Amino acid sequence: MNEHYAPGRIQEKRRFLCKLKSYCRNKRYPEGSIAECYLTKECMTFCSRYLEDVETRINRPSRNDGFTNHNLAETYLFQSYGQAIGKVEIAHLDNRSWVQAHRYILFHHDSIEPLRNEFKQVLRSRSRSRRLQHQEIYKLFIESFHEWLGQTLWSGKDVNEEAKWFSQGLNRVVKRYNAFLINGFKFHTKSHERLRRVQNYGIVVNSSITSYASARDNNPVEAKVEYYELLTDIIELDYYGKQKVALFQCDWVDINTTRGIKKDQFGFTMVNFSRLIHTGQQLIDELYVFSSQVKQVFYSKDPIDEGWYVVLRNTPRDLFDMGNGSKDDIDKRSKTLHFFRTKLK
Structure with a gap:
């Protein structure tokens, strides 16, 4: 048989x-x-199984588990808590970096949304006489919202306590790390691995962007895109002891043109790090992302196309794709398994 x-x-x-x-x-x-x-x-x-407060083969944490202190996690904004590895360096942010980091937090916190909408209305009312386009208003909003917020709240506007904390601005003294554990991944900065054969500085971020067809476009379109980046710095900031946040500073590949990103004949995504955006030279550049937003990828150098790298996605340790349990998923897996079966007589 x-x-x-x-x-x-x-x-x-x-x-x-x-x-x-x-x-x-x-x-x-x-x-x-x-x-x-x-x-x-x-x-x-x-x-x-019956031992408590003892690490065993059954209950030992994952290798890249990160923080498990829930009380400490509540002090971090945007679920950005993680486990820093290695030496801690105390640094001071320059004016441009301070504005870019502070602005990124203000644009994503829910308690600031009413104030963001209010400032947009102020800009629209001011632009009626100047006939500014939506793209120009959006640029003004990015450049001056943090200043308007501080001036408005200092004038005595009644807002919630969180908005008052944010209006004071970030502490310019920050903590800088070379390695960080979060989301089941271990991340190293690019400079930390310059003499190593391993690679833990590849990052991908899913984000929404607002696109304009032209300067006169009055109907911008929002879409989800993936940004591919190289991790260059890890900093931890705080609002003078009230709240903390961990940010990753990155080199962003230009995904807007085919000179920065493309698909090869096999469908793999390829990126070119000689074509970058948001380099930090301009005030409106966005250098930072929250540590909770990132996922890890690897970049493999293409042996044929010079300067191009193939994106290889990574999954966290101890995470397995078990399927969704639907009939279609079971049938698909059964067909895949059929190719790996063999007969034994």
Whole structure:
């Protein structure tokens, strides 16, 4: 009778036999030695389930687990808490970097949304006589919102407590790290790995952008796009002890033109880091993203196209795709498994 077996089953059986063989401590009585060691491990595993505050094989944390202190996590904005690794460096932000970091936080916090909408209305009312286009108003909004917010709240406007904290601005003294654990990934800055063969500084961020067809376009379109970046700096900022936030500073690939991103003949995404946007030279550039927004990718150098790198996506440790349990998903996986089956007579 012919039966179908997956090669994985055979490999699992061989690995299990090798594991049993490693239990042998007395070659004169191998069967008894293996049985005794196997029974000892099973008893220890069973007893470890009832131990508290003790790290065992059952409850030990993942390698890239990050912070597990929920009380500490609540002090961080945008779920940006994570575990810093290595030496901590105290640094001071220059004026441009301070504005860019502070503005990025203001544009994403929900408590500031009513004030953002109010300032947009102010800009629209001012632009009626000057006949400014939507794109020009948007640029003015980016450049001057943080200044307007501080002036408005200092004039005595009644707002919530969080808005008052944000109006004071960030502390210019920040903590700088070379490595950070978050979202199940370990990230290193590019400079930290300049002499290493490993790569942990590739980042991808899903973000929404507002696009204008031209300077006279009055109907901007919002769309979701993926930005590919290189991690250059990791900083932790605070609003003078009230709230903290971890930001990643990156080199952003130009995804607006084919000189920065393209698809090869096999459908792989390729990027060119000689074509960058948001370099930080201008005040309106956005250098930073929240640490909670990022996912990890690897960049493999293309041997044919000079200067181009193939994007390879990574998944967090201990994360497995188990499917959604639907009939279509089961049928799809069954068809895929069919190619890996073989006959054993």
